[in-house]
Amino acid sequence: MSTLGVVTPASMHFGTPLSLQSGAVLRDYTLVYETYGRLNAGRSNAVLVCHALNASHHVAGLHADENGQPLPKSQGWWDNMIGPGKPLDTDKFFVIGINNPGSCFGSTGPMHTNPDTGKIYGADFPVVTVEDWVNAQARVLDRLGIDKLAAVLGGSLGGMQALSWTLQYPERVRHCVAVATAPNLSAQNIAFNEVARRAIVTDPDFHHGHFYEHGVIPRRGLRVARMIGHITYLSDDVMDEKFGRTMVGREAGEEPSYSTQNIEFQVESYLRYQGDKFSDYFDANTYLLITRALDYFDPARAHGGKLASALAKALAKFLVISFTTDWRFSPARSREIVKALVDNRHDVSYAEIDAPHGHDAFLLDDPRYHEVVRAYFERIALSLHEQVAPLSTLNGQAVRMAV
Amino acid sequence: METSMSNDRPIHQIIADLIPPGSRVLDLGCGDGALLAYLRDHRQCTGYGVELDDTKVIACVRRGVNVIQRNLEEGLSLFEDNSFDVVLQLDTLQHLRNTEAMLRETARIGRTGLVSFPNFAHWAHRLSVLRGRMPVTKTLPYQWYDTPNIRVSTLADFEVLARKNGLRILESFGLNGGEVVTRWPNLLASTAVFKFERG
Numbered sequence: 001m002s003t004l005g006v007v008t009p010a011s012m013h014f015g016t017p018l019s020l021q022s023g024a025v026l027r028d029y030t031l032v033y034e035t036y037g038r039l040n041a042g043r044s045n046a047v048l049v050c051h052a053l054n055a056s057h058h059v060a061g062l063h064a065d066e067n068g069q070p071l072p073k074s075q076g077w078w079d080n081m082i083g084p085g086k087p088l089d090t091d092k093f094f095v096i097g098i099n100n101p102g103s104c105f106g107s108t109g110p111m112h113t114n115p116d117t118g119k120i121y122g123a124d125f126p127v128v129t130v131e132d133w134v135n136a137q138a139r140v141l142d143r144l145g146i147d148k149l150a151a152v153l154g155g156s157l158g159g160m161q162a163l164s165w166t167l168q169y170p171e172r173v174r175h176c177v178a179v180a181t182a183p184n185l186s187a188q189n190i191a192f193n194e195v196a197r198r199a200i201v202t203d204p205d206f207h208h209g210h211f212y213e214h215g216v217i218p219r220r221g222l223r224v225a226r227m228i229g230h231i232t233y234l235s236d237d238v239m240d241e242k243f244g245r246t247m248v249g250r251e252a253g254e255e256p257s258y259s260t261q262n263i264e265f266q267v268e269s270y271l272r273y274q275g276d277k278f279s280d281y282f283d284a285n286t287y288l289l290i291t292r293a294l295d296y297f298d299p300a301r302a303h304g305g306k307l308a309s310a311l312a313k314a315l316a317k318f319l320v321i322s323f324t325t326d327w328r329f330s331p332a333r334s335r336e337i338v339k340a341l342v343d344n345r346h347d348v349s350y351a352e353i354d355a356p357h358g359h360d361a362f363l364l365d366d367p368r369y370h371e372v373v374r375a376y377f378e379r380i381a382l383s384l385h386e387q388v389a390p391l392s393t394l395n396g397q398a399v400r401m402a403v
Numbered sequence: 404m405e406t407s408m409s410n411d412r413p414i415h416q417i418i419a420d421l422i423p424p425g426s427r428v429l430d431l432g433c434g435d436g437a438l439l440a441y442l443r444d445h446r447q448c449t450g451y452g453v454e455l456d457d458t459k460v461i462a463c464v465r466r467g468v469n470v471i472q473r474n475l476e477e478g479l480s481l482f483e484d485n486s487f488d489v490v491l492q493l494d495t496l497q498h499l500r501n502t503e504a505m506l507r508e509t510a511r512i513g514r515t516g517l518v519s520f521p522n523f524a525h526w527a528h529r530l531s532v533l534r535g536r537m538p539v540t541k542t543l544p545y546q547w548y549d550t551p552n553i554r555v556s557t558l559a560d561f562e563v564l565a566r567k568n569g570l571r572i573l574e575s576f577g578l579n580g581g582e583v584v585t586r587w588p589n590l591l592a593s594t595a596v597f598k599f600e601r602g
Binding site for chain 1 (some may be wrong): 427449451457460461462463464465466467468469470471472473481482483486
C-alpha cells in the first residue's frame with residue numbers, strides 16, 4: 001500500500017521549440033510531472049525517475065477523486081520502491097517523475113492538436129527518441145531550478161533514459177541507477193516490437209494513424225501488441241507457475257471443448273484480459289512511437305559500435321541491476337554496460353538478482369533487489385549530508401546562511 | 404565466497420602494506436568490502452570487488468565500495484589485460500574449481516597478484532592427519548564432507564603451481580593469529596600469502 005498518500009500532477013508549458021534528433025521540431029508542448037518529498041536548500045537531493053513503455057509521471061502515491069479522496073488502485077507504477085521509508089526514501093530525496101512527450105498520459109502526444117495545422121497530430125506526431133526525452137526532461141529540471149541530480153533512476157526503457165542522461169548531461173548527474181536495461185535492443189527485441197507495431201498498423205481501425213477523426217480505436221491491434229509484450233515480460237517458469245496448463249472452467253483431467261476459437265487455457269484468458277485492459281487506456285500511436293524510441297536507442301552507434309567509447313564522457317557513478325530470468329533485457333546486456341564502465345574506470349556496482357519473474361521483476365518487490373537500491377540511496381543520502389551539513393560555531397550552534 | 408578478512412584489521416594492514424598507495428585494485432571474492440573500504444580510506448586505492456553472495460554485495464554497496472556480482476567460476480572476461488595494479492584473491496582460490504585458470508586470469512588482468520589461502524601443511528593440520536583425521540581448525544573450520552574448500556594446498560604446492568604458470572613470486576610469507584610468519588612458514592603458518600607477477 002502506498003505510504004506517500006495523495007499526490008497531484010502538475011504541468012509545464014514550453015513555448016520554446018524542442019529540436020528533435022530526427023531534425024523535426026516540437027514547436028509548442030506541455031509536460032506533465034509529479035514530485036514527491038522536498039527539495040533541500042542546497043538543491044542537491046533531486047532524483048529523476050524515468051518511465052518505461054506503458055508508464056507515466058505517476059511514479060508513486062495515489063491520485064484523488066474530485067472530493068480529495070484517494071482513488072482505489074491508483075498507486076503509481078513504482079510505489080513499492082518510492083515513498084517515505086521506501087528504498088528511494090522521499091523523506092530524504094526530492095523525487096521527480098516526468099511524462100515523456102509522445103506519451104498518452106497528459107504530456108503533448110499524438111492525440112493532441114498540432115499547432116502548425118490545427119488538426120490532431122495522429123501519425124504526424126514526430127518520432128521522438130530517448131535523447132529527445134532526456135532533453136525535454138532537462139527543461140523541466142531547469143524550470144524547477146535543479147542544476148544537478150543526486151541520481152537518475154529508471155528500469156527497462158527508463159534505464160536507457162537514465163544512461164543517456166549521463167552522456168547528454170554528464171555534469172548534471174551524480175549517480176545513475178539503471179535497472180533491467182540494455183545498451184541497445186537486440187534483433188530479437190526489435191522483432192517483438194515490430195510484431196506489435198504490425199498488429200496495430202494493420203488493424204482496419206487504425207486509419208493510417210488518424211483514427212481519432214473516425215471516432216474509432218484500433219483496439220484489436222493494441223490488444224495483440226500488449227499480449228506479445230506481456231509474454232516477453234514474464235519468464236517461462238513464472239508463466240508455468242501462474243497458469244501451467246490449467247483450463248478455464250474445467251477440472252484437471254476433464255475433456256477440453258475442442259474449439260479453435262474459445263478460450264481454453266488460463267494463460268489465454270490472462271493475455272486477453274491484459275490486452276483488453278490495455279486497449280482501454282493506451283494510445284496506438286504512442287505505442288508505435290515508444291517502441292520506435294526503444295529500437296533507435298544505441299549510444300554506441302556514433303562511436304563505431306564501441307559502447308566503452310560512448311560511455312567515456314560519463315561523470316556519474318553507476319548502479320546497474322539485472323534479473324537472472326529476464327530474457328527481454330538479459331543480464332548479459334547489463335554486463336555489457338558494466339564492462340564498458342569498467343573499461344573507462346568509472347565507478348560502478350552491479351547486482352544480478354536471482355529472481356524468477358523475468359523482466360517484470362524490476363517492478364516487483366524482491367527483498368534483495370530493494371535492499372541493494374536502498375543501500376545505494378542511503379549512501380547517496382550520506383554524501384548529501386556531508387555536502388550540505390550546516391556550518392556550526394565553536395559552541396555548536398548552527399550558522400544560518402542565506403542561500 | 405567465504406572470507407575471514409571482514410573484521411580483521413591487523414590482517415587488513417598486513418595486506419594493505421603490500422599494496423602501493425593509489426593502486427587500482429580488483430578484489431576477487433571481496434566479501435563485505437571491508438578490505439576495499441580500508442584500502443580506499445587509508446591507501447587512496449580505487450577499483451572494484453567481485454562477489455557472488457547477495458548479502459555481501461549489499462554490504463559492499465552500503466559501504467560505498469564498487470562491487471560486481473559475478474560467479475568467479477564464470478570467468479573474468481569483464482576485465483581487460485593489465486587493467487589493474489593489483490588483483491587480490493584472499494581466501495578465495497581454495498573455493499574455486501578452476502584454480503589454475505583463475506590464477507592465470509589474475510596474472511593477465513593485474514600487474515601483480517596477491518593471494519592468500521589456508522596452508523594445509525601447518526603443523527596443526529599435519530598433526531591431525533598423522534592422528535588419522537582431517538584437520539578442523541580455525542583456518543580450516545569445516546568437516547571434510549561439508550567444506551567449501553575444494554582445493555587444499557600448501558605454501559610449497561603454490562610455489563610449484565606459480566612456477567608452472569610462469570609467475571614470479573615477489574613475496575611469500577605465512578600468517579598465524581594475525582602475525583606474519585617468515586621462518587618455516589610452510590610448517591608454522593596457518594595461512595599462506597603470495598605476491599607475484601608475470602615472469
